Amino acid sequence: MNTAVGRLVRAELRLMTRDPLVLTFVFAFPIVTMLIIGGAFGTRPDPAFDGTNPSHWYVASYLTVVIAATGLVMLPVHLASYRERGVLRRFAAAGFPRWSFAIAQLTVGLLTTAVACALLLAVAAPVYGIPAVHDAWRVAVALPLGAVAFVSLGVLLGSLLPSARAAQAVGLLLFFPSFLLGAGGPPPHVMGSVVKQVAGPLPLTLLTNAVRAPWLGLGPATGSLIAVAVLAVAASAAAARRTAL
């Protein structure tokens, strides 16, 4: 793998294992909050959770928290700091092909989410058990599409925001409301109508719905899946353009 992309991916993966922000935010935060929230509502099927076991509801919801943490927090901060410090200029001057950096970021983002998701399931399995997957292919389509969408959003944010600090502020501001309203917070049935209206069109709500509903047998969620697919295409095209070296 001595291609430019291969070399970039190798270096970025190495650096990621040394970055405390990534380790805490992408790996630890979703697991810890899943353990807390997943235990808060018990395991008895509950109408507020569409008649499912609340712990399982949250296990099925939290893979998208990993995806959002990667896309909305980790990547924007990472990229903005690279641009701010002239690292991207150096890559460009060193002759890395135009698209190599965007492709490397996409690859690294997807690998990170895959590993963090596996870790989350490995922790959830002995504690709450992993709910049976009702409609495996829809889940299998929604997760990678969602990962592409959020990773691309992250790359895009990182290329638009002026500094690492700004990226962190904006990233957290986008992440926490999305997290509370669309994935890791209370189920939609207990939300007031205004909150529900705000939560509904958020990208993370759509993605979580596209994963959780087919997983727990609550419906196909085709509309959410299509929305996520559109977002994935639009965001990745825009991100690739913005990060061309």
Place this chain on the structure above:
Amino acid sequence: MTVRGLRKSYGARVVVDDLDLDVPAGEIVGLIGANGAGKTTTVECVQGLRKPDSGRLRVLGFDPVTQAEQLRPLVGSQLQSSALPDRLRVAEALDLFGTPRARDGGELLEQFGLTQRRRSVFSSLSGGERQRLFLVLALLNRPRLVILDELTQGLDPAARRGVWDAVRQLNDEGTTVLLVTHEMDEAEALCDRVAVMRAGQVIDAGAPADLVERHASTAVIRFSMPDPPARLLDQVRRLDGVREVSRSGARVTVRGHRRIVAFVCAALVRWDQVPADLAIYQPGLEDALLGLLNGTHDEAPVNGELIGGRR
């Protein structure tokens, strides 16, 4: 490398204004000038890192605007104000930037005194070590053209000499070097030719010695002689190239073309009047640059009573 009529503005501010520049293959060419003269923007355009507003550029046979992908791998560059990821180790940087045609990175680290720092992360390197690492990376992939922007900024004198030797060696091996610098001694020591920039244009170019000849040719000789024989001063005044001889108390100041140094010293020896405090100021590239930029060349500051001279 040939640049004709290069223009680049940032908003309303014109940074490079109708610039022409030639860098013949195999030479070391310096780009000098005050801060904000447009030097860095020029080299960024040459590397295809910035898109010029207009102008024709040809670098190693490629157009940096439309053929940046082909050009960049042939150019090694050490950029001003750029960095590497904080936690990247020195050896990993060589892996990351080394293409299949890279030289042995270990040798380069050895040459630039970084072998001991192989496992250190970028953020722990000192300013000088960072500069040397950038130089190693610039040379890693056997570039045909090397662009060095503020090459020895932050280096101690010994490290500077080491870097200069490396640049000379590189040039001996046939690599063309474009050097952007504020350090006139650096330009004088390394460059075959220099181009002086002001307000986005090259205002003069040539060998360092030619620029000095054109823009700062006045040498100044000072010595103390409490009671100088009148005939000695007369003779000095008539020496070829002398423009002015002044006296202030015991202090004698002689100004004129650079070659007066030889004649005046020879005269002093002949008269057996060699002063203990003989001081000679030979103008260098820095004076030429100041002369060019400020239009004050040949105005070496001397206070004293004018007792003779001709122009």
